[in-house]
Amino acid sequence: MSAKPAFRRADPDLRRQSLIEACTRVLARLGVAGTSVRAIAQEAGVSPGLVNHYYASVDDLVAAAYAEVGVRVDRALEDALCAAPLDSRARLEAFATASFAPPIADPQLLATWIAFWGLARSQPQIAAEHARQYAAFRARLEELLAACAVAPAKLGRAAIAVTALIDGLWLELCLSPDTLVPDEARAIVRDSLDALIS
Amino acid sequence: MSAKPAFRRADPDLRRQSLIEACTRVLARLGVAGTSVRAIAQEAGVSPGLVNHYYASVDDLVAAAYAEVGVRVDRALEDALCAAPLDSRARLEAFATASFAPPIADPQLLATWIAFWGLARSQPQIAAEHARQYAAFRARLEELLAACAVAPAKLGRAAIAVTALIDGLWLELCLSPDTLVPDEARAIVRDSLDALIS
DNA sequence: GCAGTTGTTATACGAGTGTCCAACAAGGAT
DNA sequence: ATCCTTGTTGGACACTCGTATAACAACTGC
Numbered sequence: 229m230s231a232k233p234a235f236r237r238a239d240p241d242l243r244r245q246s247l248i249e250a251c252t253r254v255l256a257r258l259g260v261a262g263t264s265v266r267a268i269a270q271e272a273g274v275s276p277g278l279v280n281h282y283y284a285s286v287d288d289l290v291a292a293a294y295a296e297v298g299v300r301v302d303r304a305l306e307d308a309l310c311a312a313p314l315d316s317r318a319r320l321e322a323f324a325t326a327s328f329a330p331p332i333a334d335p336q337l338l339a340t341w342i343a344f345w346g347l348a349r350s351q352p353q354i355a356a357e358h359a360r361q362y363a364a365f366r367a368r369l370e371e372l373l374a375a376c377a378v379a380p381a382k383l384g385r386a387a388i389a390v391t392a393l394i395d396g397l398w399l400e401l402c403l404s405p406d407t408l409v410p411d412e413a414r415a416i417v418r419d420s421l422d423a424l425i426s
Numbered sequence: 427m428s429a430k431p432a433f434r435r436a437d438p439d440l441r442r443q444s445l446i447e448a449c450t451r452v453l454a455r456l457g458v459a460g461t462s463v464r465a466i467a468q469e470a471g472v473s474p475g476l477v478n479h480y481y482a483s484v485d486d487l488v489a490a491a492y493a494e495v496g497v498r499v500d501r502a503l504e505d506a507l508c509a510a511p512l513d514s515r516a517r518l519e520a521f522a523t524a525s526f527a528p529p530i531a532d533p534q535l536l537a538t539w540i541a542f543w544g545l546a547r548s549q550p551q552i553a554a555e556h557a558r559q560y561a562a563f564r565a566r567l568e569e570l571l572a573a574c575a576v577a578p579a580k581l582g583r584a585a586i587a588v589t590a591l592i593d594g595l596w597l598e599l600c601l602s603p604d605t606l607v608p609d610e611a612r613a614i615v616r617d618s619l620d621a622l623i624s
Numbered sequence: 625g626c627a628g629t630t631g632t633t634a635t636a637c638g639a640g641t642g643t644c645c646a647a648c649a650a651g652g653a654t
Numbered sequence: 655a656t657c658c659t660t661g662t663t664g665g666a667c668a669c670t671c672g673t674a675t676a677a678c679a680a681c682t683g684c
Contacts, residue, residue, distance in 0.1 A: 233649085233650065233651095234648095234649075234650090234662090234663085235649085235650080235661085235662060235663075236650080236651095236661095236662095237649095237650055237651065237660085237661050237662075238661080240661085243661085258548065259458070259544050259545065259547050259548050260457070260458050260459050260544055261458055261459065261544075261545075261548075262548070264640080264641065264642080265641080265642060265643085266640085266641085266642095274662075274663090275662065275663045275664065276642095276663090276664085277643095277644085277645085277662070277663060277664070277665090278661080278662060278663080279642095280642080280643060280644075281661075281662075285642075285643080286641095286642065286643090339547055342540070342543050342544050342547075343544055345540050345543070345544075345597075345601065346457050346458055346459075346540050346541055346543075346544040347457065347459075348601060349454075349457050349537055349540075350456060350457050350459070350460065355601075355602075358601060358602070359602055359605075362598075362601075362602065362605070363605075385610065385613070385614060385617075388595075388598070388605075388606060388610070388614065389591070389595075389614045389617070389618065391594065391598070392591055392593075392594030392595040392597070392598055392614070393587070393590055393591045393594055394594065395590075395593070395594035395597055395598070396589065396590030396591055396592065396593035396594035396595075396597070397586075397587075397590040397594075399543075399590070399593055399594070399597070400560075400586070400589070400590055400593070403543065403546060403553075403556060403560075404556070404557055404560065407560075407561075407586070408586060412583065412586070415583070416583060416586065416587045416590070419583075419587070420587065420618070420621075423618075423621035423622075424621075431679085431680065431681095432632090432633085432678095432679075432680085433631085433632060433633075433679085433680075434631095434632095434680080434681095435630085435631050435632080435679095435680055435681060436631080438631085441631085462670075462671060462672080463671080463672060463673085464670080464671080464672095472632075472633090473632065473633045473634070474633090474634090474672090474673095475632070475633060475634070475635090475673090475674090475675090476631080476632060476633080477672095478672080478673060478674080479631075479632075483672075483673080484671095484672065484673090
């Protein structure tokens with residue numbers, strides 16, 4: 229008689245991916261304070277020991293989760309650009325408002341991101357990843373702004389301003405969804421871009 | 427022979443204030459994860475037990491600290507308005523850029539605020555306080571914008587946009603002070619206000 | 625000076641944490 | 655069918671956490 233296996237072996241990469249996703253979900257649901265090895269393991273449906281088998285410490289896993297969230301956002305932004313028409317103004321707008329549509333506008337993702345912000349202070353690994361992510365976003369924005377004939381001397385400031393505006397709207401979208409809907413956030417960014425370009 | 431006292435009794439209100447300030451400092455230095463009763467007590471120079479003597483739980487103390495930070499910010503904003511000239515454009519600008527000068531621009535305060543954002547998800551008490559604080563800021567901004575002849579129909583959206591911009595700049599100022607200095611944040615807000623009013 | 629009030633300390637307790645490790649077993653190789 | 659590799663488990667370990675409580679001592683009123 230063949231008893232069914234008590235557990236299944238998984239491909240290391242898939243298992244890592246599964247753990248990262250579980251970590252992200254826990255981070256969004258319980259915040260930094262509630263994100264423990266046991267909580268993550270339970271969320272992933274594995275034993276606590278397995279987490280330390282794949283990651284030297286729980287901090288490493290959290291850092292990996294942050295990087296994963298980062299590439300997911302990168303991919304979504306890139307997708308938004310690919311779907312946009314060739315007109316440079318339209319491309320800029322598509323990139324700048326992509327943060328207010330799924331999958332970036334997802335409340336879970338925003339909650340996870342806030343958790344990372346809180347961690348960046350004490351974890352150099354997370355802070356470095358944030359700096360990289362932020363710089364990449366700003367650089368992309370500068371390209372798109374330059375294509376819309378924004379003066380080179382004003383590029384840097386314009387990119388910072390738009391980035392800050394997007395972050396602020398994104399944040400408010402997460403913290404109190406009642407006072408701000410995605411459509412309005414999009415409209416605000418559109419107005420701001422109009423002012424910058426004209 | 428008079429031995430020096432091992433500890434001093436303090437006025438309950440002063441002691442509470444001292445605990446709140448210690449809590450704020452720990453929150454800024456160690457983040458939410460590192461903010462424990464013992465860490466707060468050590469920061470305040472008292473025994474851990476004293477925290478629970480003044481606050482039923484550590485969550486109550488954190489909530490009190492958030493409220494305290496809130497009124498401190500309110501006071502700073504009000505002070506900025508009082509110090510501004512009577513010209514309505516100058517008053518608007520003073521209010522909108524006050525967040526980039528001490529005491530609001532203090533990195534510690536910003537770090538504390540991020541910690542609160544992370545807590546708002548799971549603590550209704552904190553979430554309610556955030557909503558109150560945010561609504562008050564936006565209402566004040568709407569008044570000042572109205573005084574600058576912004577069309578009533580556009581008031582709401584304008585206030586949200588400026589608030590988001592300030593929040594985003596403030597956030598970046600805290601997370602990576604290298605890429606953004608207060609002066610530039612001020613200039614960005616100034617430009618944005620120009621665009622809104624003209 | 626003395627007693628009483630109560631702010632303060634120190635300790636204790638159970639629960640939860642991250643990390644580690646020995647034993648187990650699933651699945652591929654032979 | 656058997657062995658072997660190693661993904662996986664479950665518990666042990668030492669620690670920190672929040673909270674409760676008894677003993678202590680600083681100040682107040684007498």
